Amino acid sequence: MPAPCAQLLRQQAPCGPALGHLQRWQHPWLRRPSLAAAAAAQPPPQQTQTQQQTQQQTQQQQAAAPQQQFRQQAPPPPPPPAFSVPTAGRPSHTADLYSSPADPITSFGFAHGFSDKYELAGQLGSGTFGIVHVAVNRETGERYAVKSMPKRFANGGQLEPYYVRRVRNEVDICNHLGRSLSVCYLYEAYEDDTCVDLVMELCTGGQLWDKIKLGSYSEADARRLVREMVRAVAQCHGMNVMLRDIKPENFMFLDSHPDAPLKAIDFGISVFCRPGQYVDVRAGTPIYIAPEVLRMNYTLSADIWSLGIVSYQLLTGRLPFSGEEGQDVSEVYMRKQTYDNKSVFRAVLFAELDFTSPPWDTLSDAARDFVQACLNRDEKQRPTAEQLLAHSWLQEELAVSDAPFSDTIVQRLQRFGLYGRFRQVAMRALIHNMARDSEQLSDMRAAFQQLDTDSDGRVTYSELKQALQNGHFDLSAQEVEQLLEQVDQQHRGLIDFEQWAAAMADWRSFKDEQQADWEGLVRRAFRSMDPDGDGVITAQELELLLCGEEGCEVPDIVDAALREADADHDGKLDLQDFKSFLESKTDDSLSLFESRISRDGSGSDSSGSGSDSCKGGA
Numbered sequence: 001m002p003a004p005c006a007q008l009l010r011q012q013a014p015c016g017p018a019l020g021h022l023q024r025w026q027h028p029w030l031r032r033p034s035l036a037a038a039a040a041a042q043p044p045p046q047q048t049q050t051q052q053q054t055q056q057q058t059q060q061q062q063a064a065a066p067q068q069q070f071r072q073q074a075p076p077p078p079p080p081p082a083f084s085v086p087t088a089g090r091p092s093h094t095a096d097l098y099s100s101p102a103d104p105i106t107s108f109g110f111a112h113g114f115s116d117k118y119e120l121a122g123q124l125g126s127g128t129f130g131i132v133h134v135a136v137n138r139e140t141g142e143r144y145a146v147k148s149m150p151k152r153f154a155n156g157g158q159l160e161p162y163y164v165r166r167v168r169n170e171v172d173i174c175n176h177l178g179r180s181l182s183v184c185y186l187y188e189a190y191e192d193d194t195c196v197d198l199v200m201e202l203c204t205g206g207q208l209w210d211k212i213k214l215g216s217y218s219e220a221d222a223r224r225l226v227r228e229m230v231r232a233v234a235q236c237h238g239m240n241v242m243l244r245d246i247k248p249e250n251f252m253f254l255d256s257h258p259d260a261p262l263k264a265i266d267f268g269i270s271v272f273c274r275p276g277q278y279v280d281v282r283a284g285t286p287i288y289i290a291p292e293v294l295r296m297n298y299t300l301s302a303d304i305w306s307l308g309i310v311s312y313q314l315l316t317g318r319l320p321f322s323g324e325e326g327q328d329v330s331e332v333y334m335r336k337q338t339y340d341n342k343s344v345f346r347a348v349l350f351a352e353l354d355f356t357s358p359p360w361d362t363l364s365d366a367a368r369d370f371v372q373a374c375l376n377r378d379e380k381q382r383p384t385a386e387q388l389l390a391h392s393w394l395q396e397e398l399a400v401s402d403a404p405f406s407d408t409i410v411q412r413l414q415r416f417g418l419y420g421r422f423r424q425v426a427m428r429a430l431i432h433n434m435a436r437d438s439e440q441l442s443d444m445r446a447a448f449q450q451l452d453t454d455s456d457g458r459v460t461y462s463e464l465k466q467a468l469q470n471g472h473f474d475l476s477a478q479e480v481e482q483l484l485e486q487v488d489q490q491h492r493g494l495i496d497f498e499q500w501a502a503a504m505a506d507w508r509s510f511k512d513e514q515q516a517d518w519e520g521l522v523r524r525a526f527r528s529m530d531p532d533g534d535g536v537i538t539a540q541e542l543e544l545l546l547c548g549e550e551g552c553e554v555p556d557i558v559d560a561a562l563r564e565a566d567a568d569h570d571g572k573l574d575l576q577d578f579k580s581f582l583e584s585k586t587d588d589s590l591s592l593f594e595s596r597i598s599r600d601g602s603g604s605d606s607s608g609s610g611s612d613s614c615k616g617g618a
């Protein structure tokens with residue numbers, strides 16, 4: 001029988017590691033500035049004296065509690081956990097990591113009534129902070145995963161700061177990234193007096209680790225999985241999120257089909273970090289961390305090293321470390337999943353990396369080149385995740401640019417989902433105001449008309465679902481809903497042509513096509529978003545524009561839009577802000593997203609997962 005939260009609290013292992021990433025972050029459902037947008041909008045910081053003092057104070061507090069800094073690795077299973085070590089007295093290179101200790105709070109402000117809506121079923125797994133169960137929606141019978149994180153209180157009845165940061169971190173980053181199919185979707189967050197419950201997409205196919213420990217994959221299978229992981233990482237990096245804990249335990253298969261999609265889970269120690277920003281807190285799981293993480297000066301490229309380790313494991317069934325420093329680490333870890341930190345750190349820093357022993361003689365040069373590039377100890381020489389996607393080893397048979405439009409619909413929907421709300425609305429305003437004879441528009445209109453089976457100019461969810469079922473996409477029913485909700489932000493259950501076109505458009509070619517009338521188009525689009533025509537969109541007008549009469553269900557939406565687009569920081573948007581905002585949009589690549597085109601024509605397995613497979617293509 002399901003364990004209620006209070007019971008979970010008793011079952012929970014004693015306190016795990018203190019988390020050293022003192023990132024200031026926010027839950028988007030609470031009205032505070034979003035770190036994500038702040039990280040995106042602000043230039044790399046010069047820390048103020050006060051920030052440094054706060055940081056040093058926090059670090060001193062942490063240094064005074066060393067027993068909380070590491071968690072002893074317990075052999076075997078479960079696999080060794082992530083850790084995070086604060087670094088006393090070192091200057092930080094990042095904006096927010098240390099500047100703001102968690103607020104003294106007693107609750108997060110999440111919804112109440114988890115048990116009214118869901119019934120717990122079997123346990124799926126457990127980690128340092130939570131126990132994960134299947135949760136069944138009492139009304140619909142749909143199945144989810146719920147991570148129950150028993151509240152940890154400090155003296156004085158307030159929540160322990162590490163716990164606060166950890167929960168908020170997970171929620172904030174999931175919300176930030178959750179619109180892509182590469183990331184386990186977070187549906188809801190609940191709390192009561194004793195517990196936080198995060199309701200997530202259910203992955204029934206097990207961890208990638210379960211498969212790796214059985215031995216190496218064929219090169220073709222490994223390539224597919226690595227491509228999926230690199231995509232997830234490229235999306236995270238594109239959103240200024242460093243994962244910091246890439247390992248096979250943190251990727252789960254959606255279901256038990258042999259080609260089931262992989263989903264990234266667990267963002268508890270991820271951190272917001274822009275390219276070029278540095279972090280100086282050791283964090284991660286020792287076997288997978290990059291040498292520069294041990295040296296406590298690293299940036300997004302540290303994730304690429306971890307990807308290299310996992311790729312090596314997938315291809316060979318072992319770790320890369322060899323020679324005097326590494327042989328034992330490799331053998332003992334793969335056999336027993338245990339190690340001692342000192343030997344691992346020595347191996348990470350100094351061990352030879354073996355690219356010659358079998359099965360390397362049977363693997364392609366491209367595979368070797370890919371893994372070697374990831375495992376370059378000089379982090380500056382490592383490719384970015386986006387560059388890795390273009391590596392010859394990962395290249396798909398059909399380049400995305402050559403794929404027919406109808407094959408890329410799921411990628412386009414994911415891409416649109418990762419835009420902020422203001423960019424989504426701006427795209428729609430541009431579409432509304434552009435010339436009717438645009439070539440892109442006519443292509444998209446033709447695709448839309450195919451979806452609109454009753455020709456009423458609008459596509460319902462069920463029409464879209466049906467379209468996605470009739471062709472060749474592998475999508476769970478829940479994934480279809482996730483994708484469509486992005487386009488139908490007002491939750492009308494309908495998508496009109498302009499919404500559809502805004503979601504499908506390629507920004508670069510769209511802009512190129514409109515070049516002759518670009519200035520005029522931008523002016524017209526801005527005017528159509530400025531209801532009283534006074535040349536500025538105030539915060540109040542922005543809320544109406546972004547969320548309609550109902551107001552925003554996620555309070556941070558308006559603040560995030562202002563942070564992204566209000567270049568002169570005067571709290572409102574004018575035409576100049578809008579122009580610069582549109583110019584700042586450069587990245588448009590579909591290759592970051594899974595096409596989800598069915599691989600074998602049979603779709604994914606729906607058995608008991610609550611994620612019944614839809615197969616289709618428009």
Ligand SMILES: Nc1ncnc2c1ncn2[C@@H]1O[C@H](COP(=O)(O)OP(=O)(O)OP(=O)(O)O)[C@@H](O)[C@H]1O
Binds near residue numbers: 128129
């Ligand atoms: N969405 C999901 N669907 C199915 N099982 C899941 C899901 N999320 C987590 N699990 C299972 O629960 C376990 C614990 O989850 P998770 O790693 O997120 O917890 P945690 O407390 O954050 O862990 P950590 O110790 O790494 O900090 C996972 O290893 C996995 O087996």
